[in-house]
Amino acid sequence: MSTLTIRSLRKNFGAVEVLKGIDLEAQNGEFIALVGPSGCGKSTLLAMIAGLESVTSGEIRIDGRLVNSVAPKDRDIAMVFQSYALYPTMTVRENITFGMESRRVPKPQQDEAVKRVAAFLQIEPLLGRKPGQLSGGQRQRVAMGRALVRDPKLFLFDEPLSNLDAKLRVDMRTEIKKLHHRVGKTTVYVTHDQVEAMTLASRIAVMHQGEVQQFDEPATIYNRPANMFVAGFMGSPAMNFLPAELSEQGGRPVVALQSADGKTASLPIVQALPSTTPRQLVLGIRPEHIYRFDPDLARRKPGIAQIDAVVELVEPTGAETMAVLRLGGKEITGRFDPDGTPRMGETVTLGIDMARACLFDPTTQRLI
C-alpha cells in the first residue's frame, strides 16, 4: 500500500530552473512513466523522489508522509540505475545483500530473501559471480534483484533499458511489465523512449523544459495530446503537422489544404469546434491515419478525406512501408501496407482519417 504525491515541486541549480512546479501523483500499485527528451528534468525529478537531490520548494509525499528532507535510506524506496550501479568488487549475492547488511538484517533472513529473489528472477546460477562476468541482460536482472529484495514502498527506475541492445531491450521491457504485474508495487519509471512509456505505464507524464506537459493514460496521451510538443514527441514516425485554414463548406467546418496539383482541397472536420477557434490552425495527423484512398473503406467509415500527394521517398521496414509525401508544400509521412507500396514520383490519392486528426492553435500550440 503506497502512494506518491508531488505538489508544485521546483528545483534550481544556481540560476537555472530545472523543474518549474511539478504536480504528479501515483495511486497504489500504479506504474508511472516520466518521459521526455534529454534535459527535460525527468532524471532530476526521479533523483529528488529518491532523495539524492535536494528540494528547492514544493513537496514530495510517500504514503502521505512528507519526505522532502528525509535521507534516501529512510524513504523506503529501491532504485534501478541506467548503469545498473552494481558494486564491481562484490559478488552478485553480496550486491543483493549489501542493503540488508547496511540495515543489519539478521543473516538467516538475508539468505531467505536472496533465495526468494534469485528464484523469482532466475539468477541462482549467477549468485557467486562478479558483475564483470555478467552480460548486459544478466546485470540488469541483478540490478532488479537488488531493488526487489528490499520490498520497498516505491520502485524507481532510471532509464534501465537504455544500455541494452535493441532485441534484449524489448525482452526486458516485457519482463519488467510481467514483474510489475506480479509484484504490484507503485513504480516510477524514467525513460526517453516513448515506446517504453506507452507499453509499460498505466499513466504517462510527458515532460519538457522542466514542466509536465501532460499527465494521463497512454491512450489519451497518444490520441488526444494536450499540445504540439506531446503530439510530436509521442509516436514514431512523428505526427505530421500541416498549417491549414479554417473555412466552411455547405454549412460544415472544413480545413483547407493545398493539394499536389496546386488546387485547394477541403478536409471535413469531424469534431465539434469551440466558438473561439482561430482561423489559422495546425492540422496534426499521425502517419498511420494517412494511407492509400480506398472507396470501400470511405463508404463504411465516415470522416475519411481524399487528397492527392506526390511520393518523394519510400522507406520499407518490412512490416509496413513509410512514404514521404509532398502535400501543400510540406513533407509528411504516411504509413502504407507493403502490398500497396507507392512508387517514388507517383501521385497517390490519399485517404486521411479526419476522425483521428488533431487540431492545434498555432500560437498557444494547444489542442483544440
Place this chain on the structure above:
Amino acid sequence: MADVSLDQSLDHRAATVAARRHFLTRFVIYGLLVIFAAIYLIPLLVVVLNSFRDQQEIARNGLISLPRSFRLEAWGQAWSSYCIGGTCEGMQRNFYNSLKMTIPATIISTSVGAMNGYILSKWRFRGSEALFTCMLLGVFIPGQISLMPWAFILGNLGLSNSVYGLVLIHVIQGISFTTLFCRNYYVSIPDDLIKAARIDGAGFWRIFRKIILPLSSPILIVTVIWQFTGIWNEYLFGVVFTSGQQQPITAALVALTASGTNVRAYDVMSAAVLIGALPPLLIYLFGGKYFVRGLTQGAIK
C-alpha cells in the same frame, strides 16, 4: 605463363628489399637503445663493482676499471662499523631511521590522500573545487620555500632533530600529491555506485570501506610507491632538521663522503650508496608493473 613467372620474381625481389630495409631499421633502433641503456647502466655498474673491490686496488687502478679482487668487507663496514662523524656504527642506524620515517609517513599520507580524494570527488560541497585547487598548489611549491616555516613549527612542537618531525613534514608535504592521485582516480568511479549505496542505507564510512577502498588498489599502489621512494630519497629536510644519529640515510651518506679521513674509502662509499638505494629499488622491482598499470588505468566501470 611467362607473365606470371615474371611477376613472381618481381614480387620476390621487392620482398627481399623490404626485408632488408626492415632489418636495417630494426638494427638502428636496437643499436640506439643499447647505447642509451649503457649510458644509464654503466655508472651503476661502476658503483656495484667498486663496492666489491679492494680499496688499495681502487687506488692503484683508478675508479673505473675491471675488478681484480672480490671482497664483501666494504658492505659489512658500510652497514655496521664505518666511522661517520666520530661514531663508528656504519649506516645501520640511519637505515632504520629512514625506515622509521618513510613507512609511517607513506602510510599516513596515502591514507589521508585517499580520504581527501574520496571527499573531493564523491562528497563535494560548496567550495570543494576551490579547496582542491589550493591543495594542488602544494604540488608546485618547491620544498626549499617551506624550510623556514617548518623550522619554526618543528621548534615550537619540540620535534626538531627527531624522526617524528620528519614524518610530520613528509606527511604534510605529501598530501598534495596523494590527494591529487586519489581524487583523479576516484572521479572515474561512477557516481551511481555511491547513490545506489546511499539508497541501500550505507553511510560515508561504509561506502568508503566497502565500495571505494576495494576499487582503490591500483591507485594506492601508485601512491605508496611514489611516496615511499620520494620520502626515502628526500635529502634536504633530513640534512637541515636532523643531525648525527637522527639523520635518515640520505643525509648520512653525505656525512660519510665528507668525513674527515684523508683516504677516500671508495669501496665503503659504494656499498653505502647501494644500501641506501636498495629499498626504493626493491619497491620498484615488486610494484613496478602495478605502478605503470595504475597510472594508465581508470576505475572499473
